Amino acid sequence: MAKSVEDLPYIPLMSESSAVNKTGVWRVIKPIVDQEECNQCYICWKFCPDVAIHIDEEGSILIDYDHCKGCGICEAVCPKKCIEMVKEE
Amino acid sequence: MIQIRFHGRGGQGSVVASNILAAAAFLEEKWVQSFPFFGVERRGAPVTAYTKIDDKPIWDRSEITDPDYVIVLDASLVAVVDVTNGLKENGMVLLNSESKPEDIELGDSFRIATVDATEVAVAHGLGSKSAPIVNSSILGAFSKASGEVDIKSIEASILKMAPAKHKENAAAALEAYEKVQF
Amino acid sequence: MPMDVMTGNSAQAYGAKLARAEVVAAYPITPQTTVVEKLADLVASGEMKAQFIKVESEHSAMAACIAASATGARAYTATAAHGLALMHEMLIWAAGSRLPIVMGNINRAMAPPWSVWADYQDSIAERDTGWMQFYCQSSQEVLDTVIQAYKVAENHDVLIPAMVMEDAFYLSHTFEPVDVPPQKDVDDFLPPYDPPVKLDVDNPVGLCALVPPDHYMEFRFKIAKAMEDSRKVIQEVDEEWEKKFGRSHGGLVERYRMEDADAAIIAAGTMSSTARVAIDNMRDKGKKVGLARLRVFRPFPYEEIRQIAKEVDSIGVLDRSYTFGHGGAFYTETAGALYQAPERPHVKNYVIGIGGRDIPPKDIEGILEKVLTKEDGGEVEWFGLRTSGSREVN
Numbered sequence: 001m002a003k004s005v006e007d008l009p010y011i012p013l014m015s016e017s018s019a020v021n022k023t024g025v026w027r028v029i030k031p032i033v034d035q036e037e038c039n040q041c042y043i044c045w046k047f048c049p050d051v052a053i054h055i056d057e058e059g060s061i062l063i064d065y066d067h068c069k070g071c072g073i074c075e076a077v078c079p080k081k082c083i084e085m086v087k088e089e
Numbered sequence: 090m091i092q093i094r095f096h097g098r099g100g101q102g103s104v105v106a107s108n109i110l111a112a113a114a115f116l117e118e119k120w121v122q123s124f125p126f127f128g129v130e131r132r133g134a135p136v137t138a139y140t141k142i143d144d145k146p147i148w149d150r151s152e153i154t155d156p157d158y159v160i161v162l163d164a165s166l167v168a169v170v171d172v173t174n175g176l177k178e179n180g181m182v183l184l185n186s187e188s189k190p191e192d193i194e195l196g197d198s199f200r201i202a203t204v205d206a207t208e209v210a211v212a213h214g215l216g217s218k219s220a221p222i223v224n225s226s227i228l229g230a231f232s233k234a235s236g237e238v239d240i241k242s243i244e245a246s247i248l249k250m251a252p253a254k255h256k257e258n259a260a261a262a263l264e265a266y267e268k269v270q271f
Numbered sequence: 272m273p274m275d276v277m278t279g280n281s282a283q284a285y286g287a288k289l290a291r292a293e294v295v296a297a298y299p300i301t302p303q304t305t306v307v308e309k310l311a312d313l314v315a316s317g318e319m320k321a322q323f324i325k326v327e328s329e330h331s332a333m334a335a336c337i338a339a340s341a342t343g344a345r346a347y348t349a350t351a352a353h354g355l356a357l358m359h360e361m362l363i364w365a366a367g368s369r370l371p372i373v374m375g376n377i378n379r380a381m382a383p384p385w386s387v388w389a390d391y392q393d394s395i396a397e398r399d400t401g402w403m404q405f406y407c408q409s410s411q412e413v414l415d416t417v418i419q420a421y422k423v424a425e426n427h428d429v430l431i432p433a434m435v436m437e438d439a440f441y442l443s444h445t446f447e448p449v450d451v452p453p454q455k456d457v458d459d460f461l462p463p464y465d466p467p468v469k470l471d472v473d474n475p476v477g478l479c480a481l482v483p484p485d486h487y488m489e490f491r492f493k494i495a496k497a498m499e500d501s502r503k504v505i506q507e508v509d510e511e512w513e514k515k516f517g518r519s520h521g522g523l524v525e526r527y528r529m530e531d532a533d534a535a536i537i538a539a540g541t542m543s544s545t546a547r548v549a550i551d552n553m554r555d556k557g558k559k560v561g562l563a564r565l566r567v568f569r570p571f572p573y574e575e576i577r578q579i580a581k582e583v584d585s586i587g588v589l590d591r592s593y594t595f596g597h598g599g600a601f602y603t604e605t606a607g608a609l610y611q612a613p614e615r616p617h618v619k620n621y622v623i624g625i626g627g628r629d630i631p632p633k634d635i636e637g638i639l640e641k642v643l644t645k646e647d648g649g650e651v652e653w654f655g656l657r658t659s660g661s662r663e664v665n
Contacts, residue, residue: 002485005492010430011369012490013468014477108446112276115448121276124445127302127387148547150441151631 019067023050027070029085033061037082044074044083090143091237092153096172097162100132102224106162107138109250110228113242114142122147132220135170142237158235161185162206162223173199181271183234185223190270202234202271209268213261215254225251229262230269240266274450279442282410282449283349283375283435284309286417288319289457290373292347296324296335300354301387302443303377307349329354333361333372340370341478343469345421349375351439352393356381359397365432366401366494368479371424371464372432373417374402378540378591379439380626388627389439391540391592395568395600401494403433403501404569406539410449412520413437415512418461419520422508425464429501431494439627441541452516460515498570505567523572524579525564528554532561534642535579537605538589539565542623542630546589549635560639565601573608580609585617587642589635591624597665598651620651622664628655 038061045053045061052068053061075083093110097103104125111123119142126137139153155175164186166172173182178198185206186193193201206226207218216222225247232240244259251258277285283306287295295314297307313319322339326332329350336346350358355376365372380390394404405420407413413435420433437443468476482490506522513519525543528550529535538546543564553560563579565572579586588606590599597603602620609615621638624630638654649663656662 003489005489008486008489008493010467010493010497011367011478012480012482012486014480017475108276111446115276120448122445122447124440127440127444147447148544149632150445150541150545152629154631 022066023069024064024066027065027068028088029070029072030065030088031063031068031070031072031074031083032086033063034082034084035060037080039080041079043077043079047073047077049073090141090147091158092156093140093142093158093160093231094153094156095136095138095140095160095162096166096170097136097138097224098132098166099134099136100220100222101136101162102222103136103162104138105250105252106160106224106228107140109224109243109246110140110231110238111142112246112250113228113238114140116242116245117239119143120146122150126152135166156180158183158231158237160227160231162227164188167195181235183227183231183269183271185227200271202230202269204230204265204269206230206265209261209265213254213257213264215257215261225258226261226265229265232262233266234269234271274448276446277410277449278305278444278446279407279410279413279437280305280377280444281309282414283417283437284313285449285451286414286435287347287373287375288313289414289452289454290347290418290421290461291345291458291463292319292321292373293344294322294324294336294339294346295348296326296332296339296346297348297350298326298329298332298354300329300351302379302439303349303351303354303375305443306375306377310347329357330361333358333365333374336372336374337361337365337368337370340365340372341368341470343464343466343471345464346370346372347374347417348372349377351377352379352381355393355397359400362397362400362402362432364479367490369430369494369497370432371421371430373420373424374432374434375413375417375437376434377437377439377443378406384626386626387439389441389541389591389624390626391436391590391600394434394436395592395594397434398569398600401431401498402569403431403498403505403567404436405433405567406436406565407442407520408539408541408544408564410442410445410447411518413442414449414451415516415518415520418457419505419508419512421464422461423501423504426501426504427467429497429504430467431497431501436540438541441627450516456515460512502570502572502574505570521564521566523567523570524575525566526579527562527564529561529563529579529582531559532583533559534585534587534639535561535563535583536587536589536635536639536642537563537565537576537579537601539568539601540591542589542591542635545630545632546635549632549639552632553636553639558639558643560643568601568604571604571608573604573611576605576608577612580612580616581614583616585642585645587619587621587638589621589623589638593622593625602651617645619646619649621654622651623654625653
């Protein structure tokens with residue numbers, strides 16, 4: 001909803017972090033990790049441009065599907081070829 | 090208003106001299122203004138600077154074209170620059186020169202004063218013979234020859250504002266005050 | 272430190288010191304260099320408590336000031352000519368971010384031809400960036416205006432950065448008496464900056480967000496409104512200054528001998544100081560002439576100009592810069608303001624003092640004679656141009 005001059009602050013402010021912007025809906029293909037094959041090198045974690053790959057308590061790769069845009073970089077950099085981009089249903 | 094124009098060479102301290110003279114007159118509760126004609130100043134190149142002194146605030150910010158006094162920090166400039174240009178009739182030219190005033194040929198309509206400021210400066214360790222820093226000496230001479238600003242004010246301003254060798258500069262001014270001929 | 276003799280550039284530096292600027296980021300350029308040297312000395316000696324940031328360009332200097340100001344620090348810089356031009360992009364960022372940065376600009380001609388002398392093209396070219404512009408006529412006004420500018424800029428109805436202009440050499444390197452007010456009195460006049468929003472790790476916010484077309488216009492309107500509201504604040508701050516320090520600089524437009532004047536000139540900077548002498552000389556001859564000094568060019572004082580139009584039959588507008596294509600900016604803005612005025616006197620533009628050419632009182636007297644006689648024959652004259660042809664552009 002567009003706001004009027006009176007309702008807007010004096011400068012454009014972002015009071016919330018960009019985490020509230022769920023960019024996961026932009027995705028048409030999604031990365032699936034084969035956890036059996038993955039040796040936890042974390043190269044995908046380092047390369048993910050959206051910080052949408054996390055490492056869980058056990059050290060496993062965890063994809064944040066709320067924010068992953070499905071760019072496929074993780075699949076491209078994975079040396080074990082254990083990430084596969086599959087079509088969104 | 091009293092208007093003084095300085096002619097010097099880059100490195101001799103003409104701009105600093107114009108400021109010290111203004112500060113000295115300011116100590117005597119005058120309104121003052123001094124500024125350089127800023128050219129592409131390099132060591133040895135001709136430099137012009139101005140000082141204005143008045144009993145009331147000085148609003149005119151234009152260059153001095155009809156000075157009451159012309160101060161020449163290097164006598165060899167007379168051959169290169171028209172130092173008396175616009176100088177008022179009976180105005181005074183103060184030259185850094187070994188010559189006596191009567192031997193200086195600048196026409197009959199001006200008063201001439203001379204002082205060997207180079208000798209005085211070098212004797213006080215201010216610069217070298219080829220590049221003497223004569224500004225403090227010439228100001229001492231100006232105080233006596235013009236009678237416009239007291240030597241005590243010149244001395245106080247030199248002690249406050251000289252970039253280095255404060256005591257030597259002040260002593261040079263006092264010596265030139267005694268030696269100036271006019 | 273009461274009355275002392277100093278240059279306009281020292282006055283600029285003392286203004287920043289007395290205003291307790293907390294961050295100084297600057298890059299040296301003739302004829303601004305001695306402002307930065309003086310501030311560096313003051314910070315190095317501990318006399319001024321500020322972060323002095325050495326940067327590799329003017330673009331970076333303004334970027335550093337923007338970052339500092341965004342954290343709530345009082346930021347200061349100074350530049351001239353090509354340095355200001357290099358800052359252009361960052362000037363718009365500073366104004367759009369509504370950061371009350373104060374900057375000294377030593378008005379210097381733009382090259383080529385290469386020049387280091389007084390000319391207003393540098394700041395006139397930044398007219399549309401959203402910065403307030405003050406033009407000074409004395410070193411005293413420079414010192415006072417730097418402090419005033421912070422008070423205006425930091426007012427929550429304004430929050431717009433300000434440039435404080437000095438003419439190259441005619442002020443920057445001119446040594447003259449300046450009253451340096453006590454720090455305590457300046458502290459009473461100018462409280463610490465209280466930003467409505469600032470970058471703070473404990474309360475994170477994002478500044479300068481992307482704004483789509485349905486909001487950009489509203490944010491730009493807010494800048495327009497703040498600039499409009501600054502008029503009243505500029506006037507009030509100068510009045511408050513006069514009460515406290517005993518001297519006014521005229522608010523937006525300073526009038527000199529305008530009582531019963533038939534003709535007036537509009538001018539800014541040091542030429543308006545010299546113009547007082549010309550006007551006194553003309554008045555001595557019984558000629559009714561006066562001066563309206565544009566102390567502030569942004570916001571443009573259109574109400575004051577319309578008032579002058581009611582009082583005189585003829586106005587000459589003196590510009591120390593030229594907007595290639597049509598007239599000097601002071602002239603086109605004056606003429607633009609007068610179109611909406613109930614009275615429209617004769618108006619002509621005189622382009623003068625370009626590239627630091629000296630302006631003696633007799634030149635201004637020559638212009639005043641022409642203004643009095645409503646001399647026709649063109650809209651824009653390049654006064655003092657050496658030519659065998661016409662001095663009229665159009």
